Amino acid sequence: MGNSNIHPDAVIVGGGFAGVTAARELSLRGRSTVLVEARDRLGGRTYTADHDGHAMELGGTWVHPAQPNVWAEINRYGLETEPLPAPEGLRQAIVSGGRIVDLSDDEVAQGVAALDQFCAPGKTLFPEPYGETWGPDPQGYGDRSMREHLETLQLSPQVRDWVETMCCLVALGPLDQAAASEFFRTYALSGWSVEQAMAALTATKLVKGTRELIGSIAEQARLADIRLSTPVLRVAQADGEVRVELANGDTISAPVGLIALPMNVLNSVEFDPPLSEIKRTASTERHAGAGMKSYVRVKGDIGNVSVMAPEAHALNWAVTYRHGAEGSWLVAFAANPDKLPMAGFDDVAGMQEALQPLLPGVEVEEIFGWDWVNDPLALGTWCIYRPGQLAQILPDLRTTEGRLFFAGADSAIAWRSFIDGAIESGYRAARDIDEYLGAGKG
Ligand SMILES: Cc1cc2nc3c(=O)[nH]c(=O)nc-3n(C[C@H](O)[C@H](O)[C@H](O)COP(=O)(O)OP(=O)(O)OC[C@H]3O[C@@H](n4cnc5c(N)ncnc54)[C@H](O)[C@@H]3O)c2cc1C
CATH class of the missing domain: 3.50.50.60 (FAD/NAD(P)-binding domain)
Known part of the structure; x- marks a missing residue:
């Protein structure tokens, strides 16, 4: 010894x-x-890994000033942050009703309003989200899955697909296994604001x-x-x-x-x-976070895009990380990796097939990711x-x-x-x- x-x-x-x-x-x-x-x-x-000249985050990435502890640390060490996705000329789309719909600002606003309805129980369940307790729950929201809660809302098909995809991205796991209260909590922590929650989830990353x-x-x-x-x-x-x-x-x-x-x-x-x-x-x-995040290099310049797809799809979000004539990198998320027609991170053909509904014609050249769910030191993604x-x-x-x-x-x-x-x-x-x-x- x-x-x-x-x-x-x-x-x-x-x-x-x-x-x-x-x-x-x-x-x-x-x-x-x-x-x-x-x-x-x-x-x-x-896990920041150097690849193809970039410092790529294979795990946790996004940070936000509404998150007081990480933001204080960023200030303490004077670290630089940058937006991701880049806001300039971002094309936002969703796969809905078997086609790709480019979203206008109005359509995004309709999605935000519906998500506000979805998250509304967060106002009573988490009246003090920075405290150790939570509010009374006579409706039993804490026992409801995101899927069950979604079924209670009356929404048009496209708006519903948008809200469902947002749930996929918050859970990064099957919606029938993820508690709806997890989304309510993020909403409450974001000042009971869907826009703020979306910014906290995916707007700002550390440059290095x-x-x-x-x-x-x-x-x-x-x-x-x-x-x-x-x-x-x-x-x-x-x-x-x-x-x-x-x-x-x-x-x-x-x-x-x-x-x-x-x-x-x-x-x-x-x-x-x-x-x-x-x-x-x-x-x-275990918790329900059992999804996949990976970087995907594709041929040519695909522009600055963010394409979402609801739970029936193998991939639920593909967003530009870097793009240029020499090729582009996307970040791709799957809430249900068992739906992916992929044998592993070297299965370029499988990723190409999974991406087609979101980005038809795209040609995948390389995948770079980490299998958190089968990593014995993590056994899952975020909790x-x-x-x-x-x-x-x-x-x-x-x-x-x-x-x-x-x-x-x-x-x-x-x-x-x-x-x-x-x-x-x-x-x-x-x-x-x-x-x-x-x-x-x-
Ligand atoms: C794909 C992905 C994307 C994410 N995106 C975001 C995001 O954008 N923003 C955000 O804020 N959060 C994000 N998260 C969540 C965030 O990264 C984690 O919640 C947070 O980093 C967890 O920190 P921790 O110290 O609690 O646990 P961990 O980071 O899991 O640390 C636990 C440590 O214990 C070690 N360990 C395990 N077993 C043993 C053992 N037997 N002996 C010794 N050591 C052991 C592990 O190797 C690990 O280093 C993401 C997570 C993943 C996986």
Whole structure:
């Protein structure tokens, strides 16, 4: 057991935004940590990869001033942001009724009005979206899927297809498995405004990528010993300490541990004593975010386009990332990857077939993406609760167990499932751990 003599104030499992933020915050409070991350990089479900001369985000991308924690971090490190998609000359279209309809400003406004109707329960369900609780739910909205809620609205077919596609993009998972309340919450966090929610979801990205942001945070975590390529196998609590056992045979002991893992992978680590039944069940059930995001290089200049398609289609959104005569890159999203006629990210013909309903005639040359759903360290995309999970699992997911604290975007209070939520949870965990240690419980 090589490193069992190392005794930091806390050991942090997981180097996504939640874990790294907590490491920095603890450093700033004079607390030492060892942070162990299974991958050979920090960032977890954010991943800026250099490809074809671009810093491409394979995971989390969009940030917005309405997201207070991530925006404060962007300001703190003076990072540059840019719009995506570029607003100039953006052609917006939807596949509806078997054809591609170019949307006028009026038609987009009709969609926004219908989405406002869809999200209206967010006004009573999330009257204080930055708080830990939510409002009364006599209608049982928390148990309703996006699909079920959509069925209750009277909408014209094209407007309905628009709202349905927006649901696909918020869930990035099957609409009958995603809770409608997840969309209500984003709407509430956006000042109960659909326009603001749309901007928060997909308007602004970091020029040099999320990699620069997490790198800046990690650099300031001066009292953190960050170890990459260091998977954790087991976490035990005994004799007044937490022992984290690593795949390389080492053990790290500390008075407290912070578990900053995705909810879907909690069960892949052995805990002794076992985690609460609610945490274990949540990890087995998983959240509903199980979609696909990929970059697609196509021949020629396809212009600045954003084409949406409702759930029956294999792809639900294709949007220009870069375009020019030498070729264009699109970002493509699928809420139901099992509908894709693709065998993998090298199946150019399959992607070409999937893109035809949205962009007929387009010729695919290359695909570049990451399979988050089959990545054992993520087992899903962003966290979208299933109907009922909000009330059943959320409070417990962030509840301390003995000397173990929990953080992560999947159990954040406000912008849960966003980078912002991961950062918020890192702040909270560091504060709680510092208080716990300060109270002499270390
Ligand atoms: C395709 C995609 C698109 C997204 N788009 C956006 C977006 O545009 N805007 C936005 O705000 N959010 C977006 N998100 C969500 C956002 O990226 C995540 O919610 C957030 O980054 C999660 O941070 P986290 O620290 O909670 O978890 P993670 O980033 O998942 O970090 C957990 C870490 O734990 C590590 N780990 C797992 N198992 C072990 C183990 N046994 N031992 C050691 N380490 C382990 C993992 O490797 C990982 O690094 C997107 C996510 C995906 C997948």
